[in-house]
Amino acid sequence: MFFAFxxxxxxxKSTQLERFAQWLRDRGHDVVPCRDPGSTPLGERIRSLLLTxxxxxxIDATSEMFLYMAARAQLVDDVIAPALxxxxxxxxxxxxxxxxxxxxxxxxxxxxxxxxxGAVATRGRMPHLTFVLDLPVAEADRxxxxxxxxxxxxxxxxxQRLRNGxxxxxxxxxxxxxxxxxxxxxxxxxxxxxxxxxxLLDATGG
Numbered sequence: 001m002f003f004a005f006x007x008x009x010x011x012x013k014s015t016q017l018e019r020f021a022q023w024l025r026d027r028g029h030d031v032v033p034c035r036d037p038g039s040t041p042l043g044e045r046i047r048s049l050l051l052t053x054x055x056x057x058x059i060d061a062t063s064e065m066f067l068y069m070a071a072r073a074q075l076v077d078d079v080i081a082p083a084l085x086x087x088x089x090x091x092x093x094x095x096x097x098x099x100x101x102x103x104x105x106x107x108x109x110x111x112x113x114x115x116x117x118g119a120v121a122t123r124g125r126m127p128h129l130t131f132v133l134d135l136p137v138a139e140a141d142r143x144x145x146x147x148x149x150x151x152x153x154x155x156x157x158x159x160q161r162l163r164n165g166x167x168x169x170x171x172x173x174x175x176x177x178x179x180x181x182x183x184x185x186x187x188x189x190x191x192x193x194x195x196x197x198x199x200l201l202d203a204t205g206g
Contacts, residue, residue: 001029001206002084003197004036004095004127008163010140011133011182012189013093019190020131020197021091029206032083035093037071040078046071061107065114068099069121076125084125089206096122097130097169097177105165106158126176129200131193132166133182 003020005013021031037047046067050059059067072095083090096118104111135143137159170177178196182189200206 001201001204002080002090002092002125002127004092004097004130005133006094006097006101006130007133007166007182008135008137008140008159010143011135012143012186013133015186016131016133016180016182016189016193017091017093019186020193023190023194024089024091027201029089030087032079032088032090033093034075034079034090036075036095036098037068038075040071040074042074043071061103061109064107065099065103065109065117068103069117072096072099072118073121076122080125081123092127095127095130097132097166100169101162101165105168106154106161111165111169128176128204129197130177131196132170132177132179133189134163134166134179135182137163139183 005017005020007013017033021033024031035047037043037050050064050067075092080090080092096115099118100111100114103109104114137156140163141156141159167179170179180189180192180196184192
């Protein structure tokens with residue numbers, strides 16, 4: 001089984017992913033957590049390149065897209081595919097949906113084209129369910145701690161396009177993308193994640 005968490009920075013993805021992974025372990029799942037981009041030597045180098053705010057290096061939306069796709073292809077090859085083939089459960093911090101939203105809805109590239117390129121990069125290995133943690137942009141920004149990275153420094157208008165993109169893709173793919181209201185207490189958000197996961201796990205015997 002393959003799950004992913006996505007949404008704006010500041011929505012609590014890391015906290016909810018950790019809680020969900022532990023809940024899965026308590027149910028007997030052998031859980032493999034990962035992050036996209038990252039979790040491989042190549043992915044971590046690409047992650048650093050993409051998130052470091054270097055004024056001397058311009059990365060346009062198309063270049064960003066292919067860098068993310070390269071990191072994801074390696075992640076699938078090294079981590080996700082072997083884990084799934086071994087019957088383990090993968091929980092990823094972001095996956096292809098983020099590429100579609102960031103470089104598509106917010107970056108101006110064609111979202112459907114990004115899904116097609118992503119199908120090649122992932123070799124069809126897609127999350128059975130993606131949890132989109134949703135917050136208004138101002139609240140998500142308020143929750144971000146520390147120095148913002150290259151993506152977090154972008155405008156409020158950019159981040160609003162991101163939120164709109166996540167919500168639109170969830171409407172397009174209601175069977176595989178579920179929106180979770182992240183404005184509620186951590187325990188309530190976790191319960192909503194678990195409820196959504198149980199519907200899938202019960203249906204598949206997981």
